Amino acid sequence: MRKVTVGFIGAGQISELHARGYEDNPTGRLVALADANPEVVRHRAQEYAIETTYTDYHDLLSDPGIDAVEILLPHHLHLPxxxxxxxxxxxxxxxxxxxLSLDEADRMIEAAASSGVLFRVFENFRTYEPYMRAKAMLDAGEIGEPLSIRVKTISGRGVGGWIQPVEAKAWRHAPxxxxxxxxxxxxxxxxxxxVLFFMGPVETVHAMADTRAAGTADYTGDPAMVIWKHKDSEKYGSWEITHAPDLMVRTDFYAGDEWLEVTGTRGILWVMRCSGNLLxxxxxxxxxxxATHRYHDMxxxxxxxFVRGAREFTSxxxxGRQPDLDGPEARHALAFSLAAMKSALDHREVTLD
Ligand SMILES: NC(=O)c1ccc[n+]([C@@H]2O[C@H](COP(=O)([O-])OP(=O)(O)OC[C@H]3O[C@@H](n4cnc5c(N)ncnc54)[C@H](O)[C@@H]3O)[C@@H](O)[C@H]2O)c1
Structure with a gap:
């Protein structure tokens, strides 16, 4: 079968990891790049050995030689x-x-439904092997019936990892x-x-956060504590977000890490790392x-x-398969994040529906 031809729209920092997904990809080939910044296009084209480049993404979309696109852009450009x-x-x-909003998500879901092409949102923790193995163990009932989940995210002082470009930081922080x-x-x-992957849909969310800078680019969202109840069940979860400025985080990427714990009727499961290797x-x-079992074989x-994610997309x-996340699941994850933000601002419980 002919390989799927793919173009990237946006060739900033994360495109580095997406590009690795097309090295030796048996079902897909990266053939073009579009980025509004001509200098970025030039150096990325060299780095990824790509000949076809555009500074206007509409031109990439008009190229009949391209079957599929990966959109790697600032969030306000995701909808258009x-x-x-x-x-x-x-x-x-x-x-x-x-x-940026559930209205935008609905417009995307509607457009995808009538498009006849595949639409997925890429969230790479779902293709990170420790999370995949944990999900398989939960589904196999290794710790019995899951009862609760506890998540910790922490950022600090990265050692050995990426430095986020000033521009990438600026658009992320601007509301x-x-x-x-x-x-x-x-x-x-x-x-x-x-959390949705492991425990299923969420019904209500309650969050407390330092919101003194809300509405400005200084509002980071940490520290925060988020708690929730899962839909149609008595299963609960909690998530603690902390920034510890002097904490050294061993990492090849961002200056942060996360770990989580799922308690079941028969046992407890921990995923101890993700983007960094703090512990x-x-x-x-x-x-x-x-007995406590430690698994290293992954x-x-x-x-x-990212490599798995790209291969999953092209295969x-x-x-003709739908990979994670389909529109409705991606919308639910967004609704959960937005509910946490809203709850912290309004000082009240927020129901997702
Ligand atoms: N773990 C992850 O999966 C992960 C990590 C980092 C970023 N991301 C996501 O990837 C996306 C991009 O993030 P990034 O860190 O690469 O950002 P970035 O700022 O490094 O890159 C964005 C690129 O988009 C380009 N751009 C801006 N407007 C454009 C337009 N109109 N047309 C074409 N190009 C345009 C910019 O020139 C820039 O090169 C975001 O959605 C972000 O949330 C995901």
Whole structure:
């Protein structure tokens, strides 16, 4: 079968990891780049050995040689570019978070439904092997019936990792382009996605956060405490978000890390790392029947989740399959993040529906 031809729209920092997903990809090939910044296009084209480049993404969408696009843009551009790409008949993989609002998410879902092409939101924690293994263990009943989940995200002083470009930081923090406090909306979307993945839909959310800078670019979303109840059940969860400025975080990427704990009727499961390697612990730990098991036999390099994600996208196009996250699931993760933001601002419980 012919390989799916893919173009990137947006060739900023995260495109580095997406590009790795097309090295030796058996079902897809990266063939073009579009970025509004000519200098970025030039150096990325060299780096990824791509000949076809554009500074206006509409030109990439008019290129009949391109089957699919990965949208890797600031959040306020997710809606217009997704709608244009679907209208141009290109399969779409859209970086998280899906959109700035639920109205925007609904417009994307509607457009995707009538487009006849594949639409997915890419949230790479779901293709990170320690999370995939944990999900498989939960589904197999290894710790019995899951009862509760506890999540911790922490940022600090990165050692060995990426430095975020000033421009990338600026659009993330500006409410009109980033969509809200990054720890809850941008990075937070990964965690709301993972909570849904492990525990199912969320019904109500209650959050407390330092909101003194709300509405300005200084509002980061940390510190915060978020608690919730899962839909139609007595299952609960909590999520603590902290920034510890002097904490050294070993990492190859961002200056942060996360870990989480699921308690079941028979045991407890921990995923101990993700984007960083703060604790240096085994990536997956299970306690059951009086014994604690540490699992090391898995890929822990965070970039591997992007490689899997790209391959999943192009093989799903070839096979007519819907990969994670479909529109409604991606919308639910967004609703969860937005509810946490709203609850913290309004000092009240927020129901997702
Ligand atoms: N863990 C993850 O999965 C992860 C990590 C980082 C970023 N992201 C997501 O990836 C997306 C991009 O983030 P980033 O860190 O690469 O940002 P970035 O700022 O490094 O790159 C964005 C790029 O978009 C380009 N751009 C802006 N407007 C454009 C337009 N109209 N047309 C074409 N190009 C345009 C900019 O020139 C820039 O090169 C965001 O959705 C972000 O949330 C995800």
């Amino acid at each position: 570019v997704t709608l244009d790409a679907l209208a141009a008949g290109k399969h779409v993989s859209l970086q998280k978070p899906m959109a 009109t382009t980033g969509g809200g406090p990054p720890a809850i909306i941008d990075h937070g979307y990964h965690l709301t996605s993972i 240096g612990e085994a990536p997956l730990i299970m306690h059951r029947d009086g 890929e822990t390099n965070w970039s591997d989740s 799903a196009i070839q096979n």
